[in-house]
Amino acid sequence: MAPLLATGPLNLALVGCTLAIVYFVALSIYNVFLHPLRSFPGPFLWRMSHIPRSLTLVRGKLPIHMKNLHAKYGPVVRISPNELAFSDPQAWKDIYGHRSNGEPELAKYELFYRVVDHIPRSIINAYRDEHAFLRRQMAHGFSERAMQAQEPIIGSYVDLLIYRLQERCADGVTALNMREWLNYTTFDVIGDLGFGSSFKCLEDSDYHPWVKLVTTASRQNALLTALSNVGLKLVKRAILRLGNLAVKDNLALVRETLLKRIENGIERPDFVDGLIRKKKEGVLDLGQLVSTSSTLIIAGSETTATLLTGVVYLLTTNPDKLNLLTKEVRSAFTNDEEITLTSVGKLTYMLACLNEALRRYPPVPAGLPRQAPKGGCYIMGQYIPEGTVVAVWQHAINHDERFWTKPYTYAPERFMGGAEFKNDQTDAMQPFSVGPRNCIGRNLAYAEMRLILAKIIYNFDMTIDDDSRDWLRNQPAYNLWDKPALNIHMKPVPAGKQR
Template identity: 70%
Template sequence: MAPLLASSPLNWALIGVSLTVAFVIGKAFYNIFLHPLRSYPGPFLWRVFPIARYARLAHGDLPFYMKELHAKYGPVVRITPNELAFCDPQAWKDIYGHRSGGAPELPKYEYFYRAVDNIPRGIINAFRDEHAALRRQLSHGFSERSMQLQEPIIGSYVDLLINRLQEKCQGNAAGVDMREWLNWTTFDVIGDLAFGSAFGCLESSDYHPWVRLVANSVQQTAFMQIISGLGFRPITRALLNMKKMAITDNQKLVKEKLEQRIELGVERPDFLESLIKKKEAGEMSFMQIAANAATLIVAGSETTATLLSGALFLLTTNPDKLARLTKEVRTSFNNDDEITLTSVGKLSYMLACLNESLRAYPPVPTGMPRQSPKGGCFILGKFVPEGTVVAVWQYAINHHSEFWTEPNTFAPERFLGDPKFKSDQTDAMQPFSVGPRNCIGRNMAYAEMRLILARIIYNFDMEIAEDSRQWLATQKAYTLWKKPSLNIIMKPVVR
């Protein structure tokens, strides 16, 4: 009878539960008292298990909460058993910058940049040597010469934007949803610059299916990162094969659009020309080009539209700043034709407004994680063990009172030498990152944002609609923002 009892399902269940409890307690004890990161401060539950951190990410408020954690625990916070968050300007250089003495750069954290491991690598998640080669190939499309050749392409879509807005705002007292119009514009531009044809968003005044997929994939990608980070990476592969996943549909459309671009058979001053030549030479596969094309679509459109949306919200909710910028734009040009990618470079207050918008509303509000390399490294003068996940969280550092005077105030003057903000540490803000893997499209992004914003301000008087006054306060943030409608009352300027 005794052996029978010992092997009963109940006993086996009790044994399983006991072993699980013992493992959990043992793991918790190790993470608190024995782990190499045990000396770093942070919330107790976050230091014990990663579930608390990922719960905040799933809820969409992790970047905001990180600001609170740094205010409470200081410049370095342990946010999972094996992850540290940093809030200090020097950390940008220590984590993302070039390292002295030939030491290798900190590698990107694989479970974030490549939550699903059965898709080709692009410039964002490529290994170091592969990234250097890709960057050299893509840099041609972002050169000064290419930007000059691309200006007629970009300008034609900005012209169309202005024309469509003039049509839509007539008698529209409720306002125009500028989130949509800015998204449509930047997607049409990047569609032409990457694939040789627009998505037709501005022409049809509606979303192309691909644009919707990119917007929907923002939250899906965050959940993929959660699953992968919790150690269930194989599940992400199964999810990727589901027909209803926006990420899967997005990959399909990238392939179709890329095939159309290759079939054009003509040289264009776009981003993919050099990669297509590599394919023709047998040095790069179709899927490798597709992976980079998918990256360009998001990085070259969604982030630009996000920043411009944020800038319009911040300007229309700060009428005195909008009035000063309006005066600068309208006294600098006599007509629309004078507003070009080059001429907008002289608008100093506009650049300050864009920089302040990047600070207050960074398109990527989270941290972009790296891992401490083999043998570990020093960050902010303290040794960080090998394999530790590390990042600077942009929203948190951009709103920290130690680096910014009145961090919750929209003040473009802080970037113009105003004595009130002389103590600001502007190097705390790095929206395009730093080091060898900083954003290759920085100059293009600034030029495009200046051009679009200048043309809008030159042609329209603007006022925030009442139903959008809480636009920023109601948003969720994953790796990117999940933006609600931004209704702005637009009144054409009569000349």
């Protein structure tokens, strides 16, 4: 009996492994040959299993690789057993836009938007009615009137940025890591507009712990999403329970800062004032307020800093474009004080430079997935079965040769009606998304980016350091970019010498 007892557990393990292999093979055959999405093209292994997509995601290569998949398989690619990627302007409207004839909107895909599912819902992953409620409370903080009231706040941090840069590059030789300085600025601005006080990044010339958590959280979320996709939810739950996760630390910091903001009791034209009032009325709980505020911090700071870092890189590696922009900025103003949130609106070439940077280096390069509703839906005239995960991947569509002339060339002229780019389909680029859940902070983002860039261009001559010339090459991209240092030589222009 002893030998039989000894081999019993081994036999059970072999049976278990055999059943698992049989299940995997049967599921793979179903996914490739019998699945409702079997007619859509895509890499064989990706159609068979979630594993290839998940591995590419964890490596930080998925948003960039999506361009290659579209180039090979066309505008609709099956990138996992139950997911389709789209590259077409019409897909933006069909997936994210308003639906006609009473058709339901495509819901946000829970496994992506709620990586940590026990955290209260925020404006980014709230259900439709809840989202509309939250957006109404925040609308005043993003209005034109509020932006005028916020101008002294934003302007003070931009002026401090210029002062700090001048302090550190008086010799015109030292290269500064502009990734850091732009992050400092946008986080301080959003901290003040969201919580009534900055994170003191510019004051201390150093990162606040909050800033450091953002990129870490992006990498961790990619891993947790991949684990969910490949069926390892038990592993994901163990990590959530035992792991030291940036998202937990992030929310703790938000909660602490919000409570101070509430205790101050000061009403001000910022982003969370309306939400705080609803919290005091008992309509909104603290968990929802914390989650939504955390989303605002990331969306209103990291993405803006990313775009500004990208445009500095693209301009300094295309000095002819930088020269044109410098001439526009310095001929438009007689002194630094004239550069305001309002006055920068007349800089047409600057707007083109920013738009082209949004195309070449979208702050969110990935796809923002939705899910086909019950009964399915039509996207680009094709029937999509219910439950299918669908998205337009921003980096891929922004570099699709069908919509852009010389897609890897930085050419602001394409947004100014340049003859060479007359056939470009600029509606293929939607960095703020479309439809009822588009970005509420679009106008503020543009104004802030214009102001910061105009002040830098007016006050400094910039050249890129040799060690940063390949800054964009092989840069990891998750839902956000994992940006390396961007070293730029900043030579101050003496007052009165800008013209």
